[in-house]
Amino acid sequence: MKTRACDNPFSNERVDDLLFFEPEWLGVTWADLMGRLEELDYRGAVVGPHGSGKTTLLSALRTKLEAEGFSVQRFFLNEESRDLNEEDWRRLDTAGRAVILLDGAEQFSWMKWRKFLRMASPCRGLVITQHKVGKLPLWLTTQTSVEMLQEFVQRLDPGFVNRGVSLADLYQKSQGNVREALWLCYDIVAE
Amino acid sequence: MAELGIKTELDNLAYTPGETLRGEVNWKVDLMKNSDGGEVRLFYYTSGKGDRDVETVETRGVQIHSELGSQGFEFQLPNGPCSFSGKLVSLIWAVEFQVMESDETERVEFVLSPDGKEVDLYAHAEGKMPSYTNLRIGK
Numbered sequence: 384m385k386t387r388a389c390d391n392p393f394s395n396e397r398v399d400d401l402l403f404f405e406p407e408w409l410g411v412t413w414a415d416l417m418g419r420l421e422e423l424d425y426r427g428a429v430v431g432p433h434g435s436g437k438t439t440l441l442s443a444l445r446t447k448l449e450a451e452g453f454s455v456q457r458f459f460l461n462e463e464s465r466d467l468n469e470e471d472w473r474r475l476d477t478a479g480r481a482v483i484l485l486d487g488a489e490q491f492s493w494m495k496w497r498k499f500l501r502m503a504s505p506c507r508g509l510v511i512t513q514h515k516v517g518k519l520p521l522w523l524t525t526q527t528s529v530e531m532l533q534e535f536v537q538r539l540d541p542g543f544v545n546r547g548v549s550l551a552d553l554y555q556k557s558q559g560n561v562r563e564a565l566w567l568c569y570d571i572v573a574e
Numbered sequence: 575m576a577e578l579g580i581k582t583e584l585d586n587l588a589y590t591p592g593e594t595l596r597g598e599v600n601w602k603v604d605l606m607k608n609s610d611g612g613e614v615r616l617f618y619y620t621s622g623k624g625d626r627d628v629e630t631v632e633t634r635g636v637q638i639h640s641e642l643g644s645q646g647f648e649f650q651l652p653n654g655p656c657s658f659s660g661k662l663v664s665l666i667w668a669v670e671f672q673v674m675e676s677d678e679t680e681r682v683e684f685v686l687s688p689d690g691k692e693v694d695l696y697a698h699a700e701g702k703m704p705s706y707t708n709l710r711i712g713k
Contacts, residue, residue, distance in 0.1 A: 385696045388622030389664035396621045569623050573661045 386573055392540035393569035398562070401538055404436060404443035408531060409523070413447065420522055425482055425508025427522030430515065434560025435525040437512035441484050444510060453482050453507065460487035466495055475502050482508035489513045527561045529554045535561065536568060543568060577602040578680040580614070580671040587682070588690035591653040595684070599636060599671040600644035610674040612636035616649045617670065618686075622663035638673065656687040660695025 388394060406413050420427060429437045445455050456478045458471055467475070475483065483503045488511035491499060496518065503509045511519055529551050536543050536550060548571060550564070557563035583596040599614055613635060619628040634647045649669070658665050670681040685692050 385661070387659040387664055388662055389659060389666060391622065394621050395624065395626045399626070566623060573623075 388573075391569055391572050392543075393565050393572060397539055398565050401535060402436070402439050402562070404440045408436075409525070416523065417447065417451075420508075420510070423520050423522060425510070426519055427510055428488070428516070428519040429510065429512045429523050429525060430521055431512075431525030432514060432527075432559060434557070434562045434564075435527050436561070437525050438486055440523070440525060441486055441510065441512060445484060448482050454478075454480065455484060456481045456506075457484040458486065460485070460490035462490065465490040465492075467499075472502075475499070478503070478506050480505070480507045482506065482510065485509070485511040487512060488518055489515070527554075527559050532561050532564050535565060539565070540568070540572070543572075546571065576604070576673050576676050576678050578612075578671050578673065578678060580669060580680045580682050582669070582682055582684065587684045589651055589684060589686050590688055590690060591651060591656070591686060593651050594648055595651055595669065596646065596648040597669060597682070598644055598646050599680075601638060601671075601673065602642050603638060603673055603676075605638070605641050611638045612671060612673040614647045615670045615672070616651075616667075618655065618657075618665055618667045620663050620665055622660075624662070636671070636673075651686055654686075656693050657685045658687075658693035658695055660699070664692075 389396070391397075406416055429440055431437050441457065445457060448455050456474060458467060458475065460467070483506050485499070488496070500509075509519065510522065532550050532554050548568075553564045553567045554561075557567060579600040581597055583598075586595075589595055595616070597614075599612070601612065613633050615630050616632045617628060617630040620626055631652060632649055634649070636645050636647075647669075655665055657667055666683055667686045668681050668683045670679050672679045687693055
């Protein structure tokens with residue numbers, strides 16, 4: 384039986400729908416998180432390894448901040464795009480009192496980071512993600528676990544357990560990157 | 575909360591390149607919250623492994639002057655890309671209705687291909703592909 388890509392329970396569409404951030408995974412509540420962010424005057428860093436949910440957390444934070452009446456501007460960096468484009472720099476320049484969310488802050492060179500920091504200084508807040516502590520005070524650390532992977536797999540494909548695949552092995556193989564582990568599940572179903 | 579609906583003429587869900595897709599959207603909205611009207615989008619997207627791709631091909635504005643209403647729409651469908659599915663990726667065509675001040679959307683997916691059937695990449699890999707003329711996979 385061949386599974387069409389769009390019918391694969393681990394397809395990008397389904398995984399994206401599932402991977403919304405729930406503070407309970409980290410043993411905290413939104414009130415705890417927002418309280419801590421307020422203490423930091425809305426300037427802090429989310430720190431965690433690849434695939435630990437930093438980007439997902441920023442998406443959830445954006446929704447939360449906008450619901451509370453904040454204006455939000457979000458920027459993305461990654462290994463393929465290690466600088467903002469001209470339009471993004473302009474957007475930052477005109478961000479006013481928005482809260483700035485920056486994904487992948489570690490990609491910036493020192494010079495670019497200083498420029499970004501300077502331009503973001505009039506803004507109401509700045510929350511970044513990075514792999515290691517530094518740049519901004521620590522707001523939150525994200526981490527994954529085999530139990531988290533088990534929970535996701537159960538939600539996406541309750542029958543997956545009958546395949547006799549060890550999720551602990553997949554978790555280890557993907558070095559704790561839950562999204563990578565879910566791609567491995569995709570491959571298993573596709574075969 | 576808006577209640578939205580979208581359907582294609584005769585509930586047709588298979589089209590050939592260049593054909594006209596006709597349909598109708600309907601709504602029940604709070605006019606105080608949805609004063610900017612709505613939009614119908616013709617688009618395709620990918621689903622499967624890796625990054626998702628979405629391409630909006632054309633849009634049509636929808637005037638919303640009453641809390642309850644409906645409006646027809648039509649799109650001339652392009653020559654491609656055709657709908658297809660394989661192990662790693664599926665390409666899916668859809669029309670979607672959204673009222674502008676709401677995140678809610680309603681969507682109908684359909685197949686675009688020369689014979690009205692999704693191109694099966696598994697069959698292609700096994701050499702069982704029908705010999706389409708003018709088949710384009712890609713823009």
